[in-house]
Amino acid sequence: MITTGFHMEPMLPTTQTPAGSELEDLSVSLVERSARLAGQVPDPVRRGVGDMVRAMNCYYSNMIEGHHTHPREIEQALKEAYSGPPEQRNLQKEAAAHIAVQKLIDGNATPESLDEDFILWIHKEFHQRLPEDLLLVDVPGSDEILRVTPGELRTRDVEVGHHVPPEAGALSALLTHFTRAYAPDNLSRTQQIIAGAASHHRLLWIHPFLDGNGRVSRLFSHAYLSKVGVGSPLWSVARGLGRKNEDYKRKLMAADMGRQGDLDGRGNLTEGGLTGFCKFFLETCIDQVTYMAEMMEPQGLDIRIKRQVDIAVAEGRLPDGAYRLLREALRGGGFYRMQAGDLTGFSERKARDVLKVLIGRGYLASETERGVLELAFPVEALADWFPRLYPEA
Numbered sequence: 001m002i003t004t005g006f007h008m009e010p011m012l013p014t015t016q017t018p019a020g021s022e023l024e025d026l027s028v029s030l031v032e033r034s035a036r037l038a039g040q041v042p043d044p045v046r047r048g049v050g051d052m053v054r055a056m057n058c059y060y061s062n063m064i065e066g067h068h069t070h071p072r073e074i075e076q077a078l079k080e081a082y083s084g085p086p087e088q089r090n091l092q093k094e095a096a097a098h099i100a101v102q103k104l105i106d107g108n109a110t111p112e113s114l115d116e117d118f119i120l121w122i123h124k125e126f127h128q129r130l131p132e133d134l135l136l137v138d139v140p141g142s143d144e145i146l147r148v149t150p151g152e153l154r155t156r157d158v159e160v161g162h163h164v165p166p167e168a169g170a171l172s173a174l175l176t177h178f179t180r181a182y183a184p185d186n187l188s189r190t191q192q193i194i195a196g197a198a199s200h201h202r203l204l205w206i207h208p209f210l211d212g213n214g215r216v217s218r219l220f221s222h223a224y225l226s227k228v229g230v231g232s233p234l235w236s237v238a239r240g241l242g243r244k245n246e247d248y249k250r251k252l253m254a255a256d257m258g259r260q261g262d263l264d265g266r267g268n269l270t271e272g273g274l275t276g277f278c279k280f281f282l283e284t285c286i287d288q289v290t291y292m293a294e295m296m297e298p299q300g301l302d303i304r305i306k307r308q309v310d311i312a313v314a315e316g317r318l319p320d321g322a323y324r325l326l327r328e329a330l331r332g333g334g335f336y337r338m339q340a341g342d343l344t345g346f347s348e349r350k351a352r353d354v355l356k357v358l359i360g361r362g363y364l365a366s367e368t369e370r371g372v373l374e375l376a377f378p379v380e381a382l383a384d385w386f387p388r389l390y391p392e393a
Contacts, residue, residue, distance in 0.1 A: 004170075004173065004174075004177075005173070005174060005176075005177030005178075005181075006267070006268055007166070007174075007268050007269075008166075008174065008177070008178075008202055008205060008206070008267075008268065008269060009266075009267030009268055009269065010265050010266070010267040010269070010271050010274060011177075011178075011181035011182070011195075011198060011202065012181070012191060012194060012195060012198050013194065013198065013265075013271055013274050013275040013278055014265070014271065015190070015194075017275075019272075019275045019276075019279070020275060022279060023194050023275065023278055023279060023282065024190050024194075026193075026279065026282040026283060026286065027189075027190045027193035027194055027282065028190070029286055030193055030230055030282060030285050030286050030289065031189075031193065031229075031230055033286060033289045033290060033293065034230040034231070034232065034235070034289050036293060037232075037234055037235065037289055037292055037293045037296070038232060038234065040293060040296055040297070040298075041234055041296050042333050043333070044329075044333035044334040044372065044374050044375075045329075045330065045333070045374065045375050046233065046234065047365075047374060048365065048374055048375050048376045048377050049233070049234055049296070049377065050106060050233030050234065051376070051377070052377040052382070052386075053233055053234060053235060053236050053292075054099045054102045054103060054106070054233070054236075055071065055074050055075065055078070055095075055099060056071075056236060056238075056239055056389060056390070057098075057099075057102060057218075057222070057236035057238040057239070058074060058095045058098040058099050058102070059071055059074060059095075059242075059390065060236075060238040060239045060241065060242030060243070061098060061214075061215055061218050061238045061242070062091070062094070062095060062098070063242045063245065064214060064218075064238070064241060064242050064245055064248070065214060065215065067091050067094065068091075069088075069091050069092060069094075069095050071379045071382070071390050072379050072380075073088070073091075073092050073095070074092070074095045074096075074099075074379075075362070075378070075379045076092065077092035077093065077095050077096040078096060078099065080096075086133075089131075090130075090131045090133055090134055093129070093130065093131050093134075094130060094131075094134055096129070097126050097127075097129035097130055098126065098215065098219075100125075100129060101122060101125045101126045101129075101219060102219060102222060104125060105122075105219065105222060105223045105226070106226075106233040113179070113183075114179065114182065114183070114184070114220070114223065114224055114227060115175075115179040116172065116175040116176065116178075116179060118220075118223070119175065119203070119208065119216065119220060120151045120152070120153070121151065122216050122219050122220060122223075123150060123151050123152075123208075123209055123212055123216050124150040124151025125150075125151075126150075126212065126215065126216070126219070127148055127149075127150035127151070127212060128150040128151070135147050135148045135150075136148075137210060137211045140159065146210060148209070148210050148211045148212065152209075153168070153171045153172070153208050153209065154168050154171070154207075154208065154209055154210040155168050156168055156210075158207065158210070160207060161253070162253065162256070163205070163207075163253070163256045165205065165206065165207035166206060166207070171206065171208050174206050175206065175208060178199070178202060178203065178206065181195075181202075182195045182198070182199045182202075182224070184227060184228050192228040193228065193230060193282070194278055194282070195224070195228075196221060196224050196225045196228060196230070196231075196281075196285075197277065197278035197281035197282050197285075198274060198277075198278055199220070199221070199224060200217055200218075200220070200221045200277075200281060201252060201255045201274065201277050201278075201281075203216070203217045203220055204217045204252060205255075205256060205269075218237075218238050218241070221237065222236065222237070222238075225237075225285070230285075234292055234296075235288050235289050235291075235292040236288065237281070237284055237285050237288055239288055239291075239389075240284035240285070240287050240288045241284060243391075244280075244284065247280065248280070251276060251277045251280045251281075252277065254270070254273040254276055254277065255269070255270065255273040255274045255276065255277040256269070256273070257269065257270045257273050258270060259271070260272060260273075291388075295385075295386050295387075295389075298330070298331070301330065301385065302327065302330060302331070304384055304385050304387075305323070305326055305327070305330065305381075305384075305385055306323055306327075307384065308381050308384035308385060309322050309323040309326060310323065318357065318358070318361070318363075319353065319354045319357050320354075321344035321345075321346055321350075321351070321354045322354060322357070322358055322363070324343050324344050324345075325340060325343055325344065325354065325355070325358060325364065325373075326358070326363060326364070326375060328343050329364060329373060329374055329375035330375050333374075334372040334373055334374040334375070335372065335373055336370075336372060336373070337352075337355060337370070337373065340352065340354065340355050355373070359373070361378055361380065362376050362377075362379075362380075363375075363376055363378055363381070364376055
């Protein structure tokens with residue numbers, strides 16, 4: 001029986017080995033690269049990038065769960081423009097729920113404690129937004145159907161593939177151990193980054209909920225990395241995990257295994273497997289930060305925007321003058337509606353017509369009707385502005 005924290009030790013890999021030393025190097029690299037990315041993106045563009053990344057994170061998280069939602073369907077869901085058969089509408093609502101919870105996390109990236117209450121909060125906030133059909137889960141090996149209660153730990157034992165998670169009665173004790181082990185205040189800077197990887201596996205290993213554990217774990221990791229100062233709304237590890245889904249699942253399974261002999265640490269679980277997962281996770285984080293830094297390089301992004309807009313204007317999908325406004329939003333950090341005429345060289349009426357199209361098609365956005373217009377990132381332009389962001393491209 002799994003009843004105490006010892007059963008999921010080690011909580012962190014040792015760094016006193018060549019493999020552990022490599023984790024330290026990866027941690028330093030992630031800190032440096034994420035800091036450069038944060039300094040590279042102008043403040044007025046961050047809101048649009050954050051919205052784009054949340055939708056992307058949702059897409060790849062859905063992919064990992066075996067739920068396919070096209071980026072355009074996600075964009076429609078955020079406008080509550082649901083379409084298609086009921087099953088697809090439900091997946092759109094699931095996507096909107098995921099984005100809503102991540103937006104709450106991004107708006108408060110430093111929760112007081114990354115503890116059991118916070119984990120339950122993530123589960124509740126996500127599942128209470130789901131349609132009833134998505135709260136019903138089949139019990140493997142039987143005809144029984146159970147309803148997931150948002151924000152409540154499971155009350156029955158389960159099996160997940162080859163992994164048999166802890167008994168339901170031990171969940172609170174294990175989550176208390178989890179909280180103590182990964183509390184950032186108790187860890188060095190390097191340990192905090194490695195803990196961001198290790199905690200992702202250990203939360204999945206505990207499997208605290210009847211359903212939704214994968215999504216909760218990815219949202220928790222997003223919050224954890226933000227808490228320790230490397231995560232942000234500007235990038236997401238979910239894209240990397242989704243693009244390497246089979247490797248991701250293999251590394252998780254390898255870290256589930258028991259200790260493999262006297263040279264495999266001193267805990268109940270394999271230290272080698274945990275070290276391998278942490279290496280994979282941190283390398284994936286670095287890969288995603290690097291990708292976003294390349295895509296957000298100002299000159300390159302400007303060139304790609306102009307190329308796409310020029311084609312759209314030639315095809316009649318965007319009006320003449322569109323690029324001049326988008327360039328100002330990118331380079332100058334936004335502008336007021338009254339400035340559109342001067343920026344385009346058009347009459348006030350014609351400039352308003354250009355703005356109407358760009359706002360309507362999602363290229364520009366503002367928090368209020370009279371607020372500063374900032375660059376947004378519509379799905380129709382993403383394949384050109386951000387190559388390889390989605391496999392659909």
